[in-house]
Amino acid sequence: xxxxxxxxxxxxxxxxxxxxxxxxxxxxxxxxxxxxxxxxxxxxxxxxxxxxxxxxxxxxxxxxxxxxxxxxxxxxxxxxxxxxxxxxxxxxxxxxxxxxxxxxxxxxxxxxxxxxxxxxxxxxxxxxxxxxxxxxxxxxxxxxxxxxxxxxxxxxxxxxxxxxxxxxxxxxxxxxxxxxxxxxxxxxxxxxxxxxxxxxxxxxxxxxxxxxxxxxxxxxxxxxxxxxxxxxxxxxxxxxxxxxxxxxxxxxxxxxxxxxxxxxxxxxxxxxxxxxxxxxxxxxxxxxxxxxxxxxxxxxxxxxx
Ligand code: HBI
Ligand code: FE
Numbered sequence: 592x593x594x595x596x597x598x599x600x601x602x603x604x605x606x607x608x609x610x611x612x613x614x615x616x617x618x619x620x621x622x623x624x625x626x627x628x629x630x631x632x633x634x635x636x637x638x639x640x641x642x643x644x645x646x647x648x649x650x651x652x653x654x655x656x657x658x659x660x661x662x663x664x665x666x667x668x669x670x671x672x673x674x675x676x677x678x679x680x681x682x683x684x685x686x687x688x689x690x691x692x693x694x695x696x697x698x699x700x701x702x703x704x705x706x707x708x709x710x711x712x713x714x715x716x717x718x719x720x721x722x723x724x725x726x727x728x729x730x731x732x733x734x735x736x737x738x739x740x741x742x743x744x745x746x747x748x749x750x751x752x753x754x755x756x757x758x759x760x761x762x763x764x765x766x767x768x769x770x771x772x773x774x775x776x777x778x779x780x781x782x783x784x785x786x787x788x789x790x791x792x793x794x795x796x797x798x799x800x801x802x803x804x805x806x807x808x809x810x811x812x813x814x815x816x817x818x819x820x821x822x823x824x825x826x827x828x829x830x831x832x833x834x835x836x837x838x839x840x841x842x843x844x845x846x847x848x849x850x851x852x853x854x855x856x857x858x859x860x861x862x863x864x865x866x867x868x869x870x871x872x873x874x875x876x877x878x879x880x881x882x883x884x885x886x887x888x889x890x891x892x893x894x895x896x
Pocket of ligand 2: 795
């Protein structure tokens with residue numbers, strides 16, 4: 592999702608994700624929502640959407656999970672224009688009770704959680720520029736709508752993301768948001784799913800990225816590891832580049848089970864354990880594919896040269 596040219600270490604990532612939306616950008620409404628301003632999109636902006644939509648639609652059959660494909664099929668999302676959030680919300684509301692609301696970009700964590708807890712998905716209203724198709728500093732309408740909204744048509748994901756919003760508010764009070772954010776990252780953003788015919792994508796950060804769609808499934812570099820909640824809560828992630836490890840769930844209902852767990856005792860147990868680097872593989876992991884790490888090794892070597 593957030594692919595930046597500069598390498599950031601993972602401690603800064605959290606700060607970036609959480610603090611990027613400073614007071615300077617605060618809009619008039621307390622919940623940070625704005626009007627989408629659909630009529631104001633230019634032909635060039637609709638054109639960027641079309642380029643991204645067509646590129647991704649060719650790539651995703653056989654790669655995105657069935658639920659993603661089905662969600663997309665039942666939504667008013669097409670190649671020709673940036674979707675209208677009101678029309679998306681009409682369909683979503685009937686199916687899973689969710690709405691899409693427009694925001695200017697990243698919003699503060701508590702604002703983000705408050706929306707999710709009320710089944711409102713905050714979506715960036717702007718679209719990336721034609722010269723930065725694969726480079727994003729903040730989630731735009733393509734990432735948020737193309738990547739996230741189809742999955743919100745699925746009842747399990749719909750409940751799971753609401754529970755994340757509620758859990759986010761609690762985790763903030765407990766000072767353990769970094770732990771919970773990793774669960775969101777490795778599921779909603781970068782999750783893979785086992786299907787009868789092989790691994791598929793359900794994470795929005797992958798599904799909206801041309802290059803990571805192929806990397807996450809086909810490249811020999813990353814690890815693909817069976818999802819384990821405590822393990823993931825301890826694992827740092829990269830916001831600046833492809834993931835070094837992807838975590839794989841058996842089905843979307845597994846996420847619903849997560850939503851029922853009381854995280855408080857887990858936070859306490861994990862507090863005594865060291866954080867894990869993104870590429871680490873543990874003896875206790877269920878390894879589906881052990882990555883050769885070449886992609887990130889080459890980058891690290893390049894950075895030293
Ligand atoms: N704001 N618009 C937007 N989109 C996000 O994905 C988002 C955000 N604010 C905070 C945030 N994500 C994360 O830092 C939390 O999930 C922890
Ligand atoms: Fe996202």
